[in-house]
Amino acid sequence: MNLLVRASSAANYFNERLQCWEPLVEPWPATLKVSTGTESGRSVKFVLNSMENVLNINLTHIFLHTFLRALKSWRKDFYRETRGAVRHTTPALSPPPFIIRNDTGHTIWYWTSRQDTAHELAPGAECPLDLETLGLKRASKQRAELLEGLAHRLLGATISFQIKGDFKPLVNVPLDRMGSNVLPLSGDSVPTSVVFSIKYRGGSKVVSIGSRVFISNETRFPVEVRVGHAGQTRYSLGLLQPGQVRPVPVPFTATGVIDVRPGAHAHHWSPQLLCQKLADYAGKTATLICKGSEPRTPVYVYEARIGTRADSRSAKMPNHVVLVSLHPPVLLQNLLPVPVSFRAVDIASKSEVLTGRMEQFEEVPLHHMTAHQPFGLVVSLPGFTNSKLEQIHSASLHPTADDADLPATVHEIELKDPANRTLVLLAQHERGRITLYCGHQLVNCTGLPLNYAYSAPSGRHKAVLSGGQIEQRAVKRDEVFLKEFADCEPFMYTWPRKDQQARCYIRVGQSEWSKALAIDASGLVGHVPLLDAPTPPFPTRSFELSVGVGPSNDKRLWRTKVITFAPRYLLINHMDRAVRYRQLIPPRSVKLKQPPPPQDVFTLNPGETTALHWPDASVEVKRLQVSLDASGWDWSGGLALDALGNSAVTIRRSDFASCYIARLQIKQERLSTQIIFTPENPQL
DSSP states (O other): OEEEEEEEEEEEEEETTTTEEEEEEEEEEEEEEEEEOSSTTTOEEEEEEOTTSOOOBOOOHHHHHHHHHHHHHHHHHHEEEEOSSSOEEEEOOOOOSEEEEEESSSOEEEEETTOOOOEEEOTTOEEEEOTTTTTOOOOOHHHHHHHHHTHHHHTOOEEEEEESSSBOOEEEEESSOOEEEEEEEOBSSOOEEEEEEEEEETTEEEEEEEOSEEEEEOSSSOEEEEEEETTSOOEEEEEEOTTOEEEOOGGGTTTEEEEEEESSSOBOOOOOEEGGGTGGGTTOEEEEEEOBSSTTSOOEEEEEEEEEOGGGOOSSOTTSSEEEEEEOSEEEEEOSSSOEEEEEEETTTOOEEEEEEEOTTOEEEEOSSOTTSOEEEEEEOTTSOOOOOEEEOHHHHSOOSSSTTOOOEEEEEEEEOTTOOEEEEEEEEETTEEEEEOSEEEEEOSSSOEEEEEEOOBTTBOOEEOTTOOOOOOOOTTSOOOSOOSOOOEEEOOOSOTTSOSEEEEEETTOOOOOOEESSSTTOEEEEEEEOOOBTTBOOOEEEEEEEEEEOSSGGGTTOEEEEEEESEEEEEOSSSOEEEEEOOOOOSSOOSSOOOOOOOEEEOTTOEEEOOBSOTTOSSOOEEEEESSTTBOOOOOBOOSSOEEEEEEEEBTTSSOEEEEEEEEEEETTEEEEEEEEOOTTO
């Protein structure tokens, strides 16, 4: 028996962004040949022949996004998970084929082509449109399930709407076309239009009929909104809560007006916004000033930004839905690592506009001034005196349509600490936002007391410390240099002269000052050896530090360079016994008149981490010696710490009766070289 089957396969998916179908699998013809052997039932041979055609599959990010969304919605719609002692899944009810949503701002009535009964739908509400509402009888369960899944293809149903007001109904609007359309409304009232859209959501088609104008509250306080026609009684939309979006009722979208006022303050209504002009001013802003009801009550200002609603844009009609979003005219943001107290002053009247305190990353709106009104800013930080009054220029605060491409301007705000040292903060002004930040932050992860200076000592002149510091004490020889270094508070580092290059000098306690460190070279990683102050008869120590320059891990601090100081060497004990360590001091060829001072020996307990600094800086080749913290154990040979890798360290007893073998691992972790001691395999 010979059987030959010729077929062609293809697959498409719906691109919701472009509102069209796109090929996933291109048409792929293939031939299937089935043949049996001479003896019936002995063998069957299948041959799939598609050598002449290439299988083309189009995998795009749009398809992957659509596929993942479909998987998530299918699981959410068809399964209901119950968490308890026994976890199981049970099938849920199938979603309705259609969902009707009312975004007109008024009550509407709707009916289908197969049912004359009108259903009422309140503003902002939605309800399912099942098969019975479409006028279909459930002959059987299987037939109903089939029709529910294929309703959008088999029925060709339409829907009709009646908008509240003197409008004619919208009759027989088809339900089989995805996307958005503008439908005209006519009647005794002024002609207007509504937006009719159909989109997928969770296995259903959401049929939405809505207004062409929406208003949103992007401030922190409630806003009272009202609409109406000029010269007539206004219609209140109630309080618009922060983050809430509400449609302007359809009868007012053509010739109506909008005005607002604060919801919790005694102010008059703002000037009116004409709805019919909003589409012409898309991309621009309007200043709405609400005067106080009392003479001493300050004005309250909103910035109304006119644009298009993002979730309603389409390639064919990008501007058919207008969104009026209310914003504060000026926004003050704190990107400093400490809280900031501020005072905003009106330059013209010398009156105080607002005072307050901001934590890190906090934003404070300023509603009592316009974006073009010049004002002054005074800031203060813990441990510093108040800054002088810094004037904010209106041109840099809020660009208009003509100067929207102007670059942001940066002002310097100087503060003084009790020692009269200067700290310079930066205030960037850009499009209604004032951002307070510091250009450089120093992070000390060494566990040692550090001082920072922007001017090196020369002759009789001492080094000039940056503002906000105190001179650190000397580090004692018997102090443990590092225990815990995870909590590293950033230090705001600035210098007063604008023409000076970005340089920094550091020292540990009372050690010598380092060479100039370039702190603007992003990505720089280097080593900084610092000689301690002489302490006769002991040798001079050498503090070994690493420095790294880079951006902050927080994306909000992209303006700030972060300079991190860390130990160059870290000793880590992963063994079950304590380890002693010291610097290898070679024998001296010259006899000393007095015996040398005892050598510094340190102990590293199990599980501890500490920094390694060389007790004797005069030794040219520096090596490390280790031993067990018990009597009768000799010191190991000198360990070089420059080469990364694994090796074994042998520690012998003084009587050579036994030895202990430890595993030494040297690796680079961020800025530090880690020297890790672990027990060796006892079988070796």
